[in-house]
Amino acid sequence: MFALDPLFSGTFDGAVFLIVLAKVVIAFALLLVSVLFMIWFERKLHADMSNRLGPNRAGPFGILQTLADGIKFFFKEDLLPDRADKRIFILAPFLSLVPAFLVFSVIPLGGVFTAEKQGIVTVFGRETYVQLADPPIGVLLILACSSIAVYGVMLAGWSSGSKYPLLGSVRATAQMVSYEAALGLSVIAVVMLAGSLSTHDMVMVQAGEGFGGILPRWNLIATGVVPFVIFVIAGTAELNRPPFDLVEAEQELVGGFHTEYSSIRFALFFLAEFMNTVTMSAIIVTLFLGGPAGPTFFGPALMWGPIWFASKLFLFLFMFVWLRATLPRFRYDQLMDLGWKVLIPISLGWMLLLASLNVAGDAGWNTFVVAGAAVLIGLVAYLMLAGAIATSARRREQAELEGSIR
Amino acid sequence: MSDFLRDYLTVGIFGLTGVALVGLLLGLGSLLRPTRPQPQKYINYESGVDPVGTGWGQSNVRYYIFALLFVMFDVEAVFIFPFATRVDAYGWFGLIEMGIFIVVLALGLLYAWKKKVLRWV
Numbered sequence: 398m399f400a401l402d403p404l405f406s407g408t409f410d411g412a413v414f415l416i417v418l419a420k421v422v423i424a425f426a427l428l429l430v431s432v433l434f435m436i437w438f439e440r441k442l443h444a445d446m447s448n449r450l451g452p453n454r455a456g457p458f459g460i461l462q463t464l465a466d467g468i469k470f471f472f473k474e475d476l477l478p479d480r481a482d483k484r485i486f487i488l489a490p491f492l493s494l495v496p497a498f499l500v501f502s503v504i505p506l507g508g509v510f511t512a513e514k515q516g517i518v519t520v521f522g523r524e525t526y527v528q529l530a531d532p533p534i535g536v537l538l539i540l541a542c543s544s545i546a547v548y549g550v551m552l553a554g555w556s557s558g559s560k561y562p563l564l565g566s567v568r569a570t571a572q573m574v575s576y577e578a579a580l581g582l583s584v585i586a587v588v589m590l591a592g593s594l595s596t597h598d599m600v601m602v603q604a605g606e607g608f609g610g611i612l613p614r615w616n617l618i619a620t621g622v623v624p625f626v627i628f629v630i631a632g633t634a635e636l637n638r639p640p641f642d643l644v645e646a647e648q649e650l651v652g653g654f655h656t657e658y659s660s661i662r663f664a665l666f667f668l669a670e671f672m673n674t675v676t677m678s679a680i681i682v683t684l685f686l687g688g689p690a691g692p693t694f695f696g697p698a699l700m701w702g703p704i705w706f707a708s709k710l711f712l713f714l715f716m717f718v719w720l721r722a723t724l725p726r727f728r729y730d731q732l733m734d735l736g737w738k739v740l741i742p743i744s745l746g747w748m749l750l751l752a753s754l755n756v757a758g759d760a761g762w763n764t765f766v767v768a769g770a771a772v773l774i775g776l777v778a779y780l781m782l783a784g785a786i787a788t789s790a791r792r793r794e795q796a797e798l799e800g801s802i803r
Numbered sequence: 804m805s806d807f808l809r810d811y812l813t814v815g816i817f818g819l820t821g822v823a824l825v826g827l828l829l830g831l832g833s834l835l836r837p838t839r840p841q842p843q844k845y846i847n848y849e850s851g852v853d854p855v856g857t858g859w860g861q862s863n864v865r866y867y868i869f870a871l872l873f874v875m876f877d878v879e880a881v882f883i884f885p886f887a888t889r890v891d892a893y894g895w896f897g898l899i900e901m902g903i904f905i906v907v908l909a910l911g912l913l914y915a916w917k918k919k920v921l922r923w924v
Contacts, residue, residue, distance in 0.1 A: 425824075495825065498821030
């Protein structure tokens with residue numbers, strides 16, 4: 398039933414172990430290099446967008462700036478506040494960085510996704526996927542890791558025993574928890590179409606051509622608009638990136654949850670933040686844009702998987718920087734309203750709509766009639782809700798007005 | 804060890820690599836960095852003035868309610884995911900069942916909304 402990684406279906410010998418080790422090393426190196434690149438890229442691009450030069454001293458185009466900063470962090474004194482809860486203060490960076498790491502293990506990085514190849518490559522005579530691991534619950538692993546990352550932020554803020562970090566972490570927890578719900582619910586549409594929670598199967602479902610060979614088969618109507626937009630918004634909020642960076646709003650909270658962290662401990666939080674940005678982009682690419690699947694042109698077909706993956710990834714990295722350079726920060730109540738009153742109801746409604754279309758299609762009903770009826774029901778529900786909200790707002794204004802006259 | 808668990812073994816090895824990386828960086832940092840203790844350095848940062856009271860003040864109960872709502876929706880997701888992978892197999896029964904389930908939970912959200920729990924002021 399499950400399409401497990403064929404690497405493990407045979408005997409478990411030395412070759413398999415070597416392949417696993419090689420995969421771990423490659424994924425590790427790729428992740429770290431892309432994080433270092435992302436930090437430089439963000440600084441350079443953001444500088445460009447605000448008419449500055451950005452880093453330009455260390456190496457060509459300042460590309461070694463991240464490395465230089467990293468080395469500098471090692472030589473800075475590490476301060477552990479007297480009031481801090483020492484053990485948890487030390488534990489928190491682990492809880493922040495390790496989940497960011499783990500998410501990358503289920504991302505498909507390459508492979509030829511055709512009907513006969515199924516994304517399988519042969520290394521040392523063993524068949525395997527070009528992804529670190531393909532557990533049957535891949536998507537749940539991603540969601541679980543992003544939940545654990547909340548602990549890192551929360552415990553870091555709480556254990557500092559200081560006011561700014563505590564406020565920052567409390568904000569972060571409420572925000573991440575709210576958007577976590579929207580994030581999980583928007584993935585459900587993708588899961589429904591793939592019929593599986595494995596990330597490899599999701600890429601497999603999206604590989605090939607749709608719409609008469611013009612566009613890729615990314616389920617553009619079912620997942621490409623509503624769940625995609627919700628996922629990108631919720632993902633940005635989950636990353637605490639602008640315009641949802643209230644967690645570390647400098648003007649109000651100094652540094653947010655990591656105010657008391659210094660030296661390499663601070664660097665770990667910084668690293669985790671950018672690692673999360675890279676992995677979140679990779680998740681978006683995998684779930685909605687077919688990951689490494691894409692047309693092949695010249696040369697070996699195997700080469701095109703990583704190329705497609707990297708270029709799609711780059712697109713989202715650019716988008717995250719662009720958002721940061723362009724949009725002002727949200728107000729906190731607007732942020733909460735957007736999460737609970739807009740994103741969650743819409744993703745729930747969309748999920749029900751897709752499920753009804755799916756089941757009704759199996760029963761042989763006309764898709765358009767079902768879709769029309771569902772949209773009509775949704776519209777009526779929305780109008781009733783909007784009417785109720787408007788009425789209550791009017792009543793409240795009325796009451797306030799009468800109160801002020803008296 | 805079954806095939807099923809071996810996939811998680813890889814995830815586990817990768818996770819351990821992550822832990823090792825963090826440990827290595829922290830260890831290297833503790834070898835390289837200077838330590839010149841002064842009592843003033845270990846005071847909490849409070850915009851330059853001496854800290855007032857303890858850092859662990861009382862938080863507003865509002866945060867707690869958001870956490871409760873989250874638990875509600877996360878548990879909901881736990882039920883929806885298995886349904887979502889096998890929509891065809893459950894057919895009309897599953898659809899109607901899930902519809903009722905979601906409507907009940909949506910009512911819960913509406914109730915919270917009506918009670919002004921979702922207002923952050």
